[in-house]
Every structure is written in C-alpha cells, then in structure tokens.
Amino acid sequence: GDSVTQMEGPVTLSEEAFLTINCTYTATGYPSLFWYVQYPGEGLQLLLKATKADDKGSNKGFEATYRKETTSFHLEKGSVQVSDSAVYFCAPQASGGYQKVTFGIGTKLQVIP
Amino acid sequence: KAGVTQTPRYLIKTRGQQVTLSCSPISGHRSVSWYQQTPGQGLQFLFEYFSETQRNKGNFPGRFSGRQFSNSRSEMNVSTLELGDSALYLCASSLESGGANVLTFGAGSRLTVL
Numbered sequence: 001g002d003s004v005t006q007m008e009g010p011v012t013l014s015e016e017a018f019l020t021i022n023c024t025y026t027a028t029g030y031p032s033l034f035w036y037v038q039y040p041g042e043g044l045q046l047l048l049k050a051t052k053a054d055d056k057g058s059n060k061g062f063e064a065t066y067r068k069e070t071t072s073f074h075l076e077k078g079s080v081q082v083s084d085s086a087v088y089f090c091a092p093q094a095s096g097g098y099q100k101v102t103f104g105i106g107t108k109l110q111v112i113p
Numbered sequence: 114k115a116g117v118t119q120t121p122r123y124l125i126k127t128r129g130q131q132v133t134l135s136c137s138p139i140s141g142h143r144s145v146s147w148y149q150q151t152p153g154q155g156l157q158f159l160f161e162y163f164s165e166t167q168r169n170k171g172n173f174p175g176r177f178s179g180r181q182f183s184n185s186r187s188e189m190n191v192s193t194l195e196l197g198d199s200a201l202y203l204c205a206s207s208l209e210s211g212g213a214n215v216l217t218f219g220a221g222s223r224l225t226v227l
Contacts, residue, residue: 032212032213034215034216036216036218042220043203043219044218089155089156093211094212095211095212100158100171100211101146101216103155103157103158104155105154106155
C-alpha cells in the first residue's frame, strides 16, 4: 500500500533559521503531492501542493518540489518565524476516483525567538 | 463561505457506550472523508463518502461506521467504545474525489473514553 516517511521531530529552530522537512513516499501510479499544516487546536489546512513531476508548490515562503525519480517532496523555508510553529504533514494522494490520502506521522516544528 | 463544521467539538464517554459525530462539509463539496488522529499513530484514514455511497474504507473494526445524507452532511458512529478510541476525529471535504482535489478539514471532535 501507499506510505509516507517523514522525520517525526520535534524540530526546534531559532527564528530566521532555514527549515527542511524531508518527505519520501511510495505510491501506486502517479500521485498528487500535498503538504498540510496543523496549528495548535485546529484541523489541518493545505499549505501547498504539486500535481506533476518537477512542479514546485509554494505558499507563505514555503516551497516543495515534486521529485518523481527520488519519490520525494521535501518542504523548505528560508527563514522561519515563530508563527510557523505547527505540525506539518506530507501527503501523497492517489489518482483515481476515490479519496484516500496517506498522511505521514507529522513533523512538529517549534520556532523559538 | 462557511468552512467544514464538526460537532461536537469535545465529548467524554465511558467504555461500552456509543458515540455519533457530525460533519457538515463546505457547500457544493460531495466528498467527505474521516480520519482518526492520535499522538502515536498520526492520521489514519477511516472512510470516505461520495454522493451518499461509501467509496473507500480504512483498516478499522466494524465498530466504526458512517453515512452520508443527500445534503452531503456526514455522520460517523463508534459503538462499544474502548479506551483506545480516545482521539481527535477529523472530517475533511472536497469537491470531487481523489487526484489533485484539496481536502478542507474541520477543527475536529475530540473524544475521550474513560
């Protein structure tokens, strides 16, 4: 079945540090790739997505590139802020007419001033 | 545009009881999926409903069930509650199913089983 591997964390960074959260996946077919973020006490929300190889998704300074050859979708941000403290989920979503997103365990990020 | 609404937000039950959780999707969204979130297991897929039909189901026992109504609202039910059912239950809706469709999540229903 489909699976996702991402670092569990917690990851603790100082404000303005560079962030990388690695994500690799196994999936049948040609999945779309998503990063979702969960702020404390809230549900998940879309951060960015990419739907085909070499696509780069970006939002709020975060970026991730769909690497089909390495089945990876690593999340990066050049300069994190305290407000970025949250849990980040990598999620491949299979093509086809049904919904079954496979979520990673989530990576907790804590940014300290 | 109203978001995904889940009720109740918090509830406490005892072992052996049953519980029903409700999810109202974004207007026009036909797909509703449910997830269980626990600290040790992360997010696990429960099931998905599309146009009142269950399309896909995760690896959960038959105590977990759901349904979808003609207005796309969905409910999930857990019978004979166990301590291990304590979790945050998240509902997500999307326009269509699968592929590049973005999931919009509700804030969740936090269930505590004593």
